Amino acid sequence: MSETEATTAYALMGGQETVDRLVDRFYDRMEALPEGAVVRAMHPGDLTAIRTLLKKYMGEWLGGPKRYTSERGHPMLRARHLPFPIGNAERDAWMLCMNGALDETVSHVEVREHVRAALANLAGWMRNLPAEEPTV
Numbered sequence: 001m002s003e004t005e006a007t008t009a010y011a012l013m014g015g016q017e018t019v020d021r022l023v024d025r026f027y028d029r030m031e032a033l034p035e036g037a038v039v040r041a042m043h044p045g046d047l048t049a050i051r052t053l054l055k056k057y058m059g060e061w062l063g064g065p066k067r068y069t070s071e072r073g074h075p076m077l078r079a080r081h082l083p084f085p086i087g088n089a090e091r092d093a094w095m096l097c098m099n100g101a102l103d104e105t106v107s108h109v110e111v112r113e114h115v116r117a118a119l120a121n122l123a124g125w126m127r128n129l130p131a132e133e134p135t136v
């Protein structure tokens, strides 16, 4: 998301507190929903570390403090996902969990829908199965 926006999505949705709730509800869904199982299986048994990391990444991506890059360097998000086979099914499972979490945590409608569309785009970009790679 652009850092040059005068008011960031981060600020409009309620800052880090909302981002933290969004990420927690996202992984809660991944753990609980049968539709999330395909993506859950790619992750380690304990999700504590990735919960913290995604909170930092999402906060920064939405326009908040750079807590992810200060720790991990350039995101290189697509490269970091290459070890995991991601196609349409995995993208859809990831987005299903994220859509529910967004509905539950972000009350500002315009911001929520803007973030949802941007995340759907990003999730599509993460696909790396030969037949289902994004076209540039």
Ligand code: HEM
Residues within 6 Å of the ligand: 039, 042, 043, 044, 050, 053, 054, 057, 072, 077, 080, 081, 084, 086, 090, 091, 094, 119, 122, 123, 124, 126, 127
């Ligand atoms: C499209 C489906 C996606 C799948 C199946 C997926 C799966 C994964 C997996 C398995 C990991 C490793 C977790 C670990 O080692 O504990 C990971 C890491 C991560 N994912 Fe995703 N992911 C997807 C999309 C996304 C999207 C759209 C974002 C951004 C909003 C994202 C952000 C991250 C971040 C920040 C990390 C940690 C990277 C690091 O090591 O610094 N992922 N993902």
